[in-house]
Amino acid sequence: AAPVQVQLVVPMAVVFGPGSVPGDLPRPLPFRDVQEMEISVNLRTSVTSRYEMLYRSATGQEEAALAAATAREADAALHPLQDTTLGSLTVYVVPETSPLLPQGIKVYVGKHRSALVRAGGSLAALQAQLREVAQVMSFTASSIAAALSDRVPDGQLSPDARRYLKSSLGYEITFSLLNPDPKSHTVDWDIEGAVNRYVKPVLDKLSLVANFSVDSQILYYAVLGVTPRYDKESSSFLLSAHSLPHVINPVEARLGSSAASLYPVLNFLLYVPERSHSPLYIQDKDGAPVSTNAFHSPRWGGIMVYNVEAPASPQASLPLHVDVDMARVMEVFLAQLRLLFGLSREEVPPEFLLERPGNEGLADWELDHLLWAHTVENIATVSTTLTSLAQLLDKIGNIVIKDDVASEVYRAVASVQSAVTELSLGHLHAAFQASKEAVTSSERAFFDPSLLHLLYFPDDQKFAIYIPLFLPMAVPILLSLAKIVRETRQRKKEPTKMD
């Protein structure tokens, strides 16, 4: 793979609140410091992370904000006073005895790009804490390795680590309602309203990352591929964890996908079980029912089972009218969307408290997480693509490069160089846009239909074609040439003979 050396610069501001300055500062505030770390993926690919930290004491306004009652209020008050450019971080240090952070919590990460850290006494302890915070909020070695997964030597990454959605220019989201038993249930779901109220805010926030298009459909008589088991104790039907992989296939054939778009599709299915199989619960590996009653498949989407309450009287007339609680459904689907993109909050250390992002779906720093990973992935992809294109042209000499292919290659190279430069300056937004342009141009150049190499002629075929044509023609020519040479030599000798 082509060598990639990238430097990721994160501008970080460390603001000391009143009473939190450690005693062993090397210099008086404000001062700058740099921390570098190398994440080496393989021999030729290395990513250096560089945290440019500015230590300063809090301004009057910040001190007033830090005097709030709870961390959430402090975070909201501090938000207008922060640097809000993509990729930057602000950490506020509060004294050890501060009431802002609850007991046992050392770090509070807000909705935007800031965190509150409890002072640790010495500067070294504080710096260790800051390093952890910075990694949670921007990128870790494992998230970079996952983004560069095709360069990691095999065996170092588990196969499951490469399961997040690949960086793409756009994604298509399809919401499907599966009603296998329309005779018993008439299901009404206000998907348009739900998309406008709950999904659009999240997609708006993600619009920096890619274009999203949303559609929805209702499928009747679509059954799961697995028959659920009846459990007497809970008088419900159960789907065990190891039968879940077989559920998706029979349904997928009927889901359809947009014929026009070539973007990856994310399917979110809501399944209303038949009356004869209600209520239906999903079991996890240990046999306990899953609270969300949903599961998802990497790079594909998610399925949620929505149980209909049994009617009050057994003689209720069929079909039953079902009004789907869209908020509950969207809570699960949006969580699945986050997990498909790789925004999981499970790997955070226990003494961290993360603020819930609310209706926006994801915090600003989570968006930064995605952007860092996607930018690095894009740069690696472009470098691989262009290198392999160059190798192809080296190997097959008689491919013709059209002008527009050449200009796309130049544009790709210029964009990727600008992306690397912007990353080393700490401008995440500009770097991401440049990397997107680079990927578009390089893909267009590589997949241009004119670069087909149907030009392989093995040597023995060349002989087989040309020899029967030229050999008979060449025989009289060569013989005549021989005759000419002989005559010329004879004439040269003759003048010496004649008198």
Next chain:
Amino acid sequence: MAAAVPGVSWARGAVAVLLLLLGCCGPELAGGLQDQAEQFFRSGHTNNWAVLVCTSRFWFNYRHVANTLSVYRSVKRLGIPDSHIVLMLADDMACNPRNPKPATVFSHKNMELNVYGDDVEVDYRSYEVTVENFLRVLTGRIPPSTPRSKRLLSDDRSNILIYMTGHGGNGFLKFQDSEEITNVELADAFEQMWQKRRYNELLFIIDTCQGASMYERFYSPNIMALASSQVGEDSLSHQPDLAIGVHLMDRYTFYVLEFLEEIHPASQTNMNDLFQVCPKSLCVSTPGHRTDLFQRDPQNVLITDFFGSVRKVEITTETVSLDREVAGFESKFPEEELATEPLKYAEQLPVAQIIHQKPKPKDWHPPGGFILGLWALIIMVFFKTYGIKHMKHVF
């Protein structure tokens, strides 16, 4: 800079933290050795694709179409949807005027199994099955107007099954009775796919005469190949049906189909069993296989890794808490209302223009060096042999 000295101890501390982080890379490492062993042997794919190609035309090559349709049927039964199958059939046997049972393609004598069924989706049909189109599908260098069903939209986590059948020879496979694809071109196409990470693992099956020659030249990683016969051997057909009048299947694919009929989506049968299908006593030719480019041990590769579509699934344990009282949402990026023109029927083929077109004068190119040299040689030899005095009569 000012932080030089703490920087050094920083670096050491940083490396220690880094090693710790890399060591804790896989979240499943906490899950126990059992899980770890399982997932080491599992393939890392998330979706499956199949490219099934029949390259022969004419009625007497009925068996090649039946071969391909049998594999298509098995692959669909085991779960791969039509949207993930690219089916290329070079001729239409079901609706061929010589077919005594129209709309059927049988694979067993006495017409036991109709592999045509009623939901076949052929993506490339008849004259569209060419070497160029096949290579375009594999490498992805497709004109932008190609519909989605004709594309191989695989990614780096796709396992692809490629099945080819037809007439072949040592190092080539014949397409449509007019052109051929060589094993070097095929190997180069796979390398192009690998460069762009268009597959995770690839299974290549070929049922032609001297089929093993087609996989001799592969050099990209993660490819496993099976062929119906070695170099120098012919693959033979199975049984003719006297009512239809042609041979219905090739032996190797016939026994592979029998083997696949036993497989269901949850079966744990591995590739070693597939290698044993059709021994020389049944097949007359010696089937071959190649696994040196494949990273996993064939014993750990499930048949359903390639022929079926078993997805990895995770239970969703998190939810996002939404505020239900939120009113209508004002998007930060309001969609502009594009003024759309009323759509009209577009003239797709300007027949009038084409009929009345004058033939374009072809650009005249001066003769190339080779032709010029050849003619100069001929003229020189002629005049030298027969005397220069003839020159003045010519000029």
